[in-house]
Amino acid sequence: MSNDIFVLAEHFKGQVADITYEMTGKARQLATALGGQTVGVLLGNDMATLAASIGADRVLYVNDPALTHFNPEAYGRVLHALIQKHNPRVMMIGSTSMGMDLAAALSITTGLPLIAYVTALDVEEGTLVATSQIYGGKIQAEAIPDGEACIISCLAGAFPAEAGRVETGQRAVETIPSPVPLDDLRVRFVQLIEPAGGDVDITQQAILVSIGRGISGAENVELAQELAEALGGAVSASRPVTDAGWLPKTRQVGKSGLTVKPKVYLALGISGAPEHLEGMRNSELIIAINTDPKAPIFDVAHYGATCDMLDLMPALTEAIKARQAA
Amino acid sequence: MNIIVPIKQVPNLTDELEINDEGTDLAHDMVQYVLNEFDEHALEEAVLIKESVGGTVTVIGVDTTGELDGILHLALAKGADKAMKITGDFMPGTPSHVQAQLIADAIRTLAPDIVLTGVQAADDRDGQIGPMLAAHLNLPYVGVVTGVSITDGQAIVHKEYAGGVMAEFIVALPMVVGVQAAHRPPRYAPVSKIRQIAKTARIEALAGVETAQAGSTVRRMFKPEAAGHAEMWDGTPDEIAEKIADLLAEKGLLKRTL
Ligand SMILES: Cc1cc2nc3c(=O)[nH]c(=O)nc-3n(C[C@H](O)[C@H](O)[C@H](O)COP(=O)(O)OP(=O)(O)OC[C@H]3O[C@@H](n4cnc5c(N)ncnc54)[C@H](O)[C@@H]3O)c2cc1C
Ligand SMILES: Nc1ncnc2c1ncn2[C@@H]1O[C@H](COP(=O)(O)O)[C@@H](O)[C@H]1O
Numbered sequence: 001m002s003n004d005i006f007v008l009a010e011h012f013k014g015q016v017a018d019i020t021y022e023m024t025g026k027a028r029q030l031a032t033a034l035g036g037q038t039v040g041v042l043l044g045n046d047m048a049t050l051a052a053s054i055g056a057d058r059v060l061y062v063n064d065p066a067l068t069h070f071n072p073e074a075y076g077r078v079l080h081a082l083i084q085k086h087n088p089r090v091m092m093i094g095s096t097s098m099g100m101d102l103a104a105a106l107s108i109t110t111g112l113p114l115i116a117y118v119t120a121l122d123v124e125e126g127t128l129v130a131t132s133q134i135y136g137g138k139i140q141a142e143a144i145p146d147g148e149a150c151i152i153s154c155l156a157g158a159f160p161a162e163a164g165r166v167e168t169g170q171r172a173v174e175t176i177p178s179p180v181p182l183d184d185l186r187v188r189f190v191q192l193i194e195p196a197g198g199d200v201d202i203t204q205q206a207i208l209v210s211i212g213r214g215i216s217g218a219e220n221v222e223l224a225q226e227l228a229e230a231l232g233g234a235v236s237a238s239r240p241v242t243d244a245g246w247l248p249k250t251r252q253v254g255k256s257g258l259t260v261k262p263k264v265y266l267a268l269g270i271s272g273a274p275e276h277l278e279g280m281r282n283s284e285l286i287i288a289i290n291t292d293p294k295a296p297i298f299d300v301a302h303y304g305a306t307c308d309m310l311d312l313m314p315a316l317t318e319a320i321k322a323r324q325a326a
Numbered sequence: 327m328n329i330i331v332p333i334k335q336v337p338n339l340t341d342e343l344e345i346n347d348e349g350t351d352l353a354h355d356m357v358q359y360v361l362n363e364f365d366e367h368a369l370e371e372a373v374l375i376k377e378s379v380g381g382t383v384t385v386i387g388v389d390t391t392g393e394l395d396g397i398l399h400l401a402l403a404k405g406a407d408k409a410m411k412i413t414g415d416f417m418p419g420t421p422s423h424v425q426a427q428l429i430a431d432a433i434r435t436l437a438p439d440i441v442l443t444g445v446q447a448a449d450d451r452d453g454q455i456g457p458m459l460a461a462h463l464n465l466p467y468v469g470v471v472t473g474v475s476i477t478d479g480q481a482i483v484h485k486e487y488a489g490g491v492m493a494e495f496i497v498a499l500p501m502v503v504g505v506q507a508a509h510r511p512p513r514y515a516p517v518s519k520i521r522q523i524a525k526t527a528r529i530e531a532l533a534g535v536e537t538a539q540a541g542s543t544v545r546r547m548f549k550p551e552a553a554g555h556a557e558m559w560d561g562t563p564d565e566i567a568e569k570i571a572d573l574l575a576e577k578g579l580l581k582r583t584l
Contacts, residue, residue, distance in 0.1 A: 012487065070493065073466050097470040097487050100446070100504070104453030107423070108461035113540040114423075114453040130542075132451045133550070136339045139352070140550050141451055143542040150542070153453070186466040186498040190482075195490030207579065231574075232581050243367075243507045249490055256470070256486045256506070264579060266570075271339065285577070287570060288556060294342060296550070303573065304556035305566040315567035323575055 001149050003036030006088040008079065009054050010098055011042070012070075016050060018161045019094035023154055024055050025163025026121055027092060031057070033123035036089055038167075043067045043078055048175070055167025060086075061175045066182035072101035073187040074178075080109050081179040087149065090128065095153040097256065103153040113145040117274070119158040128152075136273045137296035156255070156278055199250040200234045206263045207233025210253060210280070213240045214269015214290065214309050221246050223313040224268070230320040236260065238270045254279035268309040272297025327381030327476065329372045330438040332429050332455060333401060335359035335391055336448050343549075350544050354418040361397045364444025366404075370508035371474055372442045373405035379476045381439070384408040386432060388425045388534065390416045399524045403515035409527065412534040422450045423539035426458035432532050434463060438500055440481070445469050445504040452541060456504035466497055469504030 005027040010017040020040075027038040040056035045068040051061035060082065066074050079102060083091055091106070093099040095117055107114035119140070120131035130152055131142045202208060209228040215221060221235070228235045235251060242252040253260055255275040265283035270276060272288070272295055280286070281300050288301035289309050298304045305312075337343060337357040344353040372383045385401040387394050389411045398409040412428050433441065441463075443456035460467030472492070473484040481497045486506055497503075559569050574580050 071495075072468055076467075097485065100454060101457060101467060101469045103457075104422070104455075105457035105461040105467060107453055107540060108426070108458050111540050113542045115542050116451060116453045129545075134451050135337065135343055135352075135448045138339060138343055138549065139345075140548055141544045142546040142548075143451070143544045145542045146540065186501070187468060188496045190494040190496055193484070193492040193494060231579075239507075240363075244511045252490070256488060256490070258489060263577075264574065286556075287573075289566070292340060293558075298556045298558070299550065299552035299554065301556035303559060303570075305559040305561070305569075307561075307563045307566055311563035312567060315563045316570055319564075319567040319571035320574070320580060323571055323580055 001087045001089060003031070003034040003089045004039050004086065005031045005036060005090045005092065006039045006041055006086070007056065007092045008094070008099065008102070009040045009042040010094050010096060011044065011047070011050060014050070016053060017096070019096055019154070019156050020054065021161040021164030022156070022159040023092045023094065023164065024167050025161065026154070026159040027056070028163070028167055030090060030121065030123055034089060034126070039088065041079070041082060043075055051173045051175070055164060057171055059173045061173055062178055063175050064178040064182055066178065066185065069189040070098050071185065071187055071189050073185050074182050075102055076105050077180045077182065078178055079106055083110050083112070085179065089149055091151045093151065093153050095155045099153055103151050107151050112149055112151050113147065114151045114153065115143055115145060116153045118152050118154050121152060133274055136271060137277070138294070155274055157281070195250060199248055202234055202236045202251055202253065203258050203260050205234045207231045208236045208260060208262045208264070209233060209266045209268065210236040210238070210270060211241055211268050212238040212270030215241060215246070216310070218246045220310060223310065227313050227317045230317045238276050267297050267301065268313065270297055271295045272300065327375060327379055327439045328437060329375060329381055329383045330433050330436060330441045331365070331369050331372045331383060331385045331401070331406065332441070332443050332459070333365040333369065333385050333387045333397060334362045334425070334444070334447055334455070335394065335397055336362045339448055345547050345549070350547055351419055352547070357418065359391055359393060361400060362444050362447045364446060364505060366512045367508040368442040368444050368505040369401055369404055369406060370510065370512040371505050374508060374510060375440065375474060375476060376405070382407045384410060384436065386410040386412070386429060388412045388416055388420065388428050390418045390420050395529060398529055399520055399527055400515060402523045402527050403520045404513055408530070410530045410532060413531050414534040414536065416534065419449065421539065421541055422452045422455050422458065423541060424536055426455045426462060427537055427539055428534040429455065430459050430462035431535070440499065441465070441502040443502065443504050445471070445506045454504060456502055460502035463502070465500050465502050467502045467504065468495055468497060470506045471503050472507045473509035474503055
């Protein structure tokens, strides 16, 4: 085993994703403490420029046409081979849509422990300590891997991307062909499908009335719409609301939805799961209404109250209208 | 199609969760368990596939609570055909690695065409079961999926990326898929039907044999010490509405109507 910290560099549509910089910044700190190097691992096709932009002591750039688009099977095979060959101390993978297809499978194929949903990562007297955020953000668990080497999957936004962006320590890009055959894949990429247009663009709104599962049913969405209208804003939502078909997908805020930064984000009946916070935590003013005083949304909100959103919405619509008429 | 849906109980997150005296785990005896919401979507997608191309849906879980029958009955009421449970000396909070090994051993002999798991669970600190099953069974895996359709013996799956963008993949069967959301909202099973099924259903029990798995040791479990907390307002909904309206007015965010 080496003391090197490997980081899977994630990229999409020709751009390095922020999670990559978040991890390379953190990797530098770990490598310094453990006396190893940081190694960026980039899988792609015709991406030499991208490879050169990753700040790490070394970049392993696997160049193969089968890696043009993300393919979980191809990525899994290549990463497995690289881990077997190089024996890194830590393999860091984003807890993203792509990374979630890889980390747990690699843990089985390599026999390395996996600590997932990690938001804090440090070295204490030569030992890695990783903190996971679990139970919808309500609980944290600080753990030590059994054995020295491990796989860590990092939640988006946990570490500052700035630290990775300014990493200019790169010394060498090593371009290699795929270490394993990729001509018999059982998973085949077909196409990217862009979201349907034509709806309100929630990323452009100054005021969002955002509703979660607390809305309880399609029949109550109207109350949110009336409130948004009075405020001159739009209605957005958490995932369960769009999954239930109560609002279109275009209104979803969060990890697999849109990232918004309005002047005011009214979070009504939203618990504040990490996947939701990822899309709204940088809003200028966050006001949360939730019947559960322990809901994690109150940790990011500026103001909050514990009351029934179904009572609050009509009351607030009236209060707004009264002030506007005055 | 032989479709398997591994399902799991997770603590109800709207309840208050307590930590045990050692500070290393949840106080599991205080916890109320519900079906993992993503498993509910996996089950719905399985039933939708069955309805479109035929087949059977088998739900299977590791009984870590002694109360798994309840959600197996629920799954049968929602359209599953068969229910199986893996029994043994398994505690709530059994690591995903152990559950994945137990489930993989059980379903290896069932020769599935499709295994549909929930994309994640709130308690899978050591990772998601779906990709682990795929690795154990040497099957392809695609996760964060919001729709599966079967044509000509292969699957077209849609995987979600950020910003509402989706990737379409064609996957050869057999395969494992991690379902984020079924392509239609999960159906509702009336309580009367669940009760009826609970009386008559046969649940096949398999004794699970645990083998050593890679893992990690929790040395401290705690509620997050938030960097900040909202300033909390008390009062009736009307009073809170007034406070919000005042705040927005003060910040110049209320437009006047003419
Ligand atoms: C890969 C992946 C991607 C995801 N992407 C997203 C995403 O983009 N966006 C997203 O939002 N989620 C996403 N999720 C889901 C996320 O994990 C949570 O399940 C989701 O955010 C929960 O939504 P919620 O807060 O509305 O529901 P819940 O967590 O069920 O919370 C409902 C809240 O409403 C409160 N409540 C209930 N009734 C009332 C009432 N009458 N008045 C006031 N409060 C009430 C409850 O106390 C509770 O806190 C993703 C998950 C995964 C695995
Ligand atoms: N015994 C049960 N175990 C787990 N989930 C359940 C059970 N009964 C109902 N549910 C789910 O909980 C939600 C509310 O159901 P109900 O309590 O029947 O109104 C529904 O989505 C059901 O699928």
